[in-house]
Amino acid sequence: MAYTTIKKPSDYFNTKLYTGTGASNSITGVGFQPDLTWIKSRSVAGAGHRWHDVVRGAGNMIASDTTAAEFDDSALFPSFDSDGFTVAGTGSAYNGSTQTYASWNWLASNTTASNTDGSITSTVSANTTSGFSIVTYTGTSSAETVGHGLGVAPNMIIVKPYSVSQYWSVFHSSMGNSYYGYLNVSDAFINTPSTVWNNTINSTVFGIGSGVATNINSASHIAYCFAEVKGFSKFGSYTGNGSDDGTFVYTGFKPAFVIIKSTSTNTWIMLDNKRGSYNVNQSKLFADANSAENTDTSNGIDFLSNGLKLRRNNSEINTSGQSYIYMAFAEEPLVGDNPATAR
DSSP: OOOOOOSOGGGTEEEEEEEOOSSOEEEOOSSSOOSEEEEEESSOTTOOOEEEETTTEEEEEEOTTSOOOOEEOTTTSOEEETTEEEEOSSOTTTOOTTOEEEEEEEOOOSSOEEEOSSSBOEEEEEETTTTEEEEEEEOOSSOEEEEOOOSSOOSEEEEEEOSSOOOOEEEETTTOTTEEEETTSOOOOEEOTTTSSTTOBOSSEEEEOSSTTTOOTTOEEEEEEEOOOTTTEEEEEEEOOSSSSOOEEEOSEEEEEEEEEESSSOOEEEEETTTSOSSSBOOBEETTOOOOOBOOTTSOEEEETTEEEEOSOOTTTOOTTOEEEEEEEEEEESSSSSOOOOO
């Protein structure tokens, strides 16, 4: 399947900032009804990440900074809505009065379908235009394949066994399918052929091995699958140079949201164009930690019209000779009818 260039990336991915009210709070301005919403408090240390998706059910929460099983948070996240979502209550993770939050929102298909492409039947919400799908399946502890619905091979897959306590496993195409990382901790990527991804990731299925990271017998698993789309998303790697005049990373678009991880031990850095509205972007959150937003000047990146420019000698993003992987989504494409300009 050949993807066409997306002219307006915010039709498929959008960062929405909001302020809590301590009461029912309708968050609008996303631009679509999300199928995945990821929320993090910016202002409160100890308030963890919150992931909600249409396939598991809107109110069911998992958190990328813990191994905990799914929890019913429907009282605090009651619904996805036509232009966003609703939060409620007074809790600091979603809606503490006057507290500030970031949400990252993706559009899949606003519906689900059974998928029998793999040896395990999966339930899928897929958007083949933007290269994003949400997949659930039940593990067997034997080598299997799972249909993802994208029509092209995904470049990044995040899997969480959500009915039990377990780590979040990550496949990234820059590492190859014998490697996996953990989203919920800062550990280095691990080379374990066949145990996690079973060496099969193609246009219809991804393979899972017999290991507990992606395939616990009788447990329910969620997978978030991303395929690269020109002018909209990029999943790549770079090597740091240890300089404040750092490595340039070409994406082909002005970034809206970026996650960076050293392939060795270090945290998952999250930056976006809404919290860091000018260069150098230093407004960091961490996918594996519940800490508040950090604006430490020792760590920063320029968001340019065609990619990223590292601006600090820092182990989290730019150690000399160190390999890093990243995922990036566009604010504006460099190609098409509305080419990006620098910030």
